Amino acid sequence: MKLVFASDSFKGTLSSEQTVELLTKAAHEVFGPCETFGVPVADGGEGTTDAVILARKGQKIYEEVHGPLMETVMAYYGRLSDKEAVLEMAQASGLPMVPEELRNPLNTTTYGTGELVKAALDAGYTDISIAIGGSATNDGGMGFASALGIRFLDADGNVLEGKGSELEKVAHIDVSGLDEKAKKAHFTVMCDVTNPLCGKDGATFTFGKQKGGTPEILERLEKGMCNYRDVIIKEFGINPDDTPGTGAAGGLGAALKIFLNAEMKSGIETVLDLIDFDKILEGVDLVVTGEGRTDWQSCFGKVMQGVGDRAKKYDIPVTALCGGLGKGYDQIYEHGIDSIMTTVDAPMPLAKALEKAEDLYYKGAIRMFRMVRAGMRLQG
Numbered sequence: 001m002k003l004v005f006a007s008d009s010f011k012g013t014l015s016s017e018q019t020v021e022l023l024t025k026a027a028h029e030v031f032g033p034c035e036t037f038g039v040p041v042a043d044g045g046e047g048t049t050d051a052v053i054l055a056r057k058g059q060k061i062y063e064e065v066h067g068p069l070m071e072t073v074m075a076y077y078g079r080l081s082d083k084e085a086v087l088e089m090a091q092a093s094g095l096p097m098v099p100e101e102l103r104n105p106l107n108t109t110t111y112g113t114g115e116l117v118k119a120a121l122d123a124g125y126t127d128i129s130i131a132i133g134g135s136a137t138n139d140g141g142m143g144f145a146s147a148l149g150i151r152f153l154d155a156d157g158n159v160l161e162g163k164g165s166e167l168e169k170v171a172h173i174d175v176s177g178l179d180e181k182a183k184k185a186h187f188t189v190m191c192d193v194t195n196p197l198c199g200k201d202g203a204t205f206t207f208g209k210q211k212g213g214t215p216e217i218l219e220r221l222e223k224g225m226c227n228y229r230d231v232i233i234k235e236f237g238i239n240p241d242d243t244p245g246t247g248a249a250g251g252l253g254a255a256l257k258i259f260l261n262a263e264m265k266s267g268i269e270t271v272l273d274l275i276d277f278d279k280i281l282e283g284v285d286l287v288v289t290g291e292g293r294t295d296w297q298s299c300f301g302k303v304m305q306g307v308g309d310r311a312k313k314y315d316i317p318v319t320a321l322c323g324g325l326g327k328g329y330d331q332i333y334e335h336g337i338d339s340i341m342t343t344v345d346a347p348m349p350l351a352k353a354l355e356k357a358e359d360l361y362y363k364g365a366i367r368m369f370r371m372v373r374a375g376m377r378l379q380g
Contacts, residue, residue, distance in 0.1 A: 003027055004284045005038040006277070008303035009047060010292040010323050013357035016040040016051055022358065023288055023321075026365035030373055037284075039275055043303050044190030044267015045133035046090045052129075053078040053086070055275040061085075063119040065092050065112040068136040069102065075112065077120050085120040086274065088131035089113040089249060093143075095136040095211060103212025105138035105204075105221060106165040110252050114147025121181040129270055130256070131190040132249040138164045138208050138221050140197070140228045141255020149177035150259060164250070167224025170231050175259065187262035190270045192301030195247035197240040197254045198226050203247035211250070225251060232258060268306030277310055286372065287311045290321040294340060296328025305335045312336030319372065321364050323353065341368045 007019040014022075020038030027036050040051040053060060059079040067073040077087035090096075092112030095103075113130075120128055137143070142152050143162035151174040152160040160166040196202050204213070204222045213221065228251075233239050238258055240246040245264045246254035256262040272278075281287070289307040291298065299305050304320055311318045312335070319339040320332075329340065343364035344353055353360065 001031065001285050002035040002283055003037070004280060004287045005036065006041045006287060006303070006307045007289050007321070008041060008043065008291040010357060010361070013292070013354050014361060016042065016047070017054060018358070019290065019361065022362045023365050026362055026369055030366060030369035037280065039277070039280060041268070041271055041275070041303050041307065043301060043306070044131045044192060044270065046088065046094065048131040048190065048267065048271060049076070049078050049086050049088045049091065052080070052271060052274050056080045058086075061119075061123070063116060065115040065119075066109075067097050067112055068093050068108040069098060070109065070111065073097065073112065075116050077116055079125075080274070083125060084127045084129075085125035086129045086131075087116055087120065088133070089252065090131070090134035092116050093137050094134045096134070098136045098212075103136070104217065105136070105208055105211045105213050105250065106217055107163060108137045108211070109139050109143030109161065109163040110135070110137045110141055110249070111143035111147050111162055113252070114144035117144070117182070118147055118179060121179060121185060126185045128185055129188040129190060129274060130262075131267060132252050132256075133267070135249040135252065136211055137252065138204055138211060138213070138225075138250035140167055140203075140225060140251035141249075141253070141259075142166065142170070142228075144252055145255045145259050148179045148182050148259075150175050151177060164221055164224070167221065167228045170228050173231060173235055178259065182260060187256060187260050188270055189245075189253065189256050189262045189264045190267035191245045191248045191253055191264050192267050193248040193253070194244035196244070197246040197251055198222065198229050199241065201247075202241075203251045206247065207250065266301050266306070268301055268303055272306055272310060277307075281311060281314055281316060284316050287316055287318045288321065288368075289318060289337070292323040293326055294320070294322045294324075294329045294332060295326030296331055298329070299331050299335060304332055304337060308332065308336030310336075319368060321361070321368055323357075339371075341371070
């Protein structure tokens with residue numbers, strides 16, 4: 001029997017890699033000698049770079065860049081091959097990098113993410129995948145593009161730094177200085193957000209509040225973002241609002257799409273492609289996946305949906321071990337998930353479940369594999 005383990009992390013408790021270790025231990029206890037293969041996975045959010053580096057046996061390359069407030073920080077991208085690199089904006093422009101009392105999307109920038117991409121380009125990588133979840137920014141990607149040589153100018157011809165407060169000042173975009181290596185590279189953006197750049201469902205009003213935006217700040221940012229959009233329309237003949245995902249990461253999606261012609265793909269689908277998951281599934285009898293909480297949202301670009309759909313293509317059964325279940329969890333059955341078990345084994349406060357996460361997960365894995373073994377006996 002051959003088993004594959006591909007579970008999301010349980011935020012705040014278990015990493016994807018830890019779930020692999022616990023599932024492997026439990027499988028051998030229940031089944032005895034059996035072939036197991038574990039692969040860390042993520043859906044394009046924070047932790048994606050680490051998961052892909054582990055799965056591909058890649059290497060972390062550290063670089064000194066600027067953080068969301070232009071402070072000096074150390075960030076890294078992942079070397080996957082001589083041509084391939086992976087990185088996530090949360091490393092250089094992530095919300096957790098900004099203390100709560102300093103969170104204000106007027107003041108933050110994606111400049112450091114652009115520096116991280118430039119470092120990868122300078123090192124010779126031509127196929128770069130970027131996860132853009134977890135941003136602290138709402139600058140339309142101006143900071144990012146500035147780091148790659150694009151200049152944003154005000155009405156007097158002054159070069160703007162590239163932060164949220166300057167969206168309202170953009171009068172001209174000069175792309176003549178764009179790094180030549182960026183023009184030749186292929187960029188894949190891991191993004192499950194379909195929001196446009198502007199409007200009630202756009203970058204500012206959908207995500208700005210969680211980044212520290214007050215109603216007054218959001219109104220100013222939205223006016224600035226609409227100005228930025230209008231300059232793009234005038235100078236490039238492209239309306240960012242016509243492309244789903246341009247509002248992702250405070251508008252970084254728009255900069256990637258318009259200035260770098262990036263390909264925008266589902267986060268989990270990109271991760272599964274990067275780790276060659278279809279090949280991993282060859283000859284597999286059972287896949288085990290899971291996540292901290294399963295509900296209706298799990299069907300929209302999350303790990304369980306992606307893993308389940310891939311296994312379903314090859315008619316491989318999938319069982320899931322999850323921390324808890326919420327409204328609409330049963331919708332995931334339509335995506336190749338045959339069975340779900342939870343780690344909790346009694347009514348308990350969330351704090352206790354988090355504290356005992358590793359023990360509960362291991363015992364849950366034992367119960368799950370014993371159930372699988374019972375099914376095998378029935379079949380036999």
